[in-house]
C-alpha cells in the first residue's frame with residue numbers, strides 16, 4: 227500500500243471513531259445552499275465558509291468554472307435536493323491563470339508527465355511522446371479572475387434549466403488572507419428575478 231493510502235486510511239479510522247450521530251444526517255443539504263469553487267489544495271470550503279457535514283453542496287473543479295458538468299450538479303442541487311442560493315468562488319493566485327489552451331495542449335502533445343513551471347513558462351522535463359487529444363479540449367483557463375467570476379455567474383444565470391428565483395453570488399477567495407471578497411458585478415449579474 228502506498229504511504230498516502232496508509233495515511234488516508236489511518237485518518238479515516240480516526241474520523242470513524244468520532245463519527246457519532248452523523249450517520250443520521252439527511253441527504254438534502256440542511257442549510258440549502260451550494261458553492262462552486264476551485265479544486266486548489268489551499269482552499270477548504272468547509273473552513274472558509276463554516277460548513278459542517280450535511281450543510282451544503284460543494285462542487286469543485288479546476289478554476290471553479292461553470293462548465294457543463296458544474297451546471298449539471300447545480301441543477302440537481304436545486305431540482306432534487308432543494309438548494310436555494312448559490313456561490314461561485316474563484317481565488318487569487320489560481321493555477322488556471324498560468325497557462326492557455328495552446329500551452330497545455332502543446333505540453334500534452336509532447337509528453338504526459340508533470341511539466342515544470344519556472345515562474346514564467348512551462349516546459350516538459352521529458353519528451354516521451356504525448357497525444358494530440360488536448361488540442362480538442364476547452365480547458366477553461368482564466369485571464370482575469372474578476373471577469374471569470376462574472377462570466378461564470380452569467381453562464382449559470384442564463385442557463386435555461388436554472389430558475390430565476392435562485393440568487394447567485396460571485397466571490398474571490400484571497401489565498402494570502404483567507405478572506406472572501408465580493409465581485410459586485412457578478413452578484414449583480416446573479417441577482418434573483420422574482
Ligand SMILES: [Zn+2]
Nearest residue numbers: 264266320321
Ligand atoms: Zn484555482
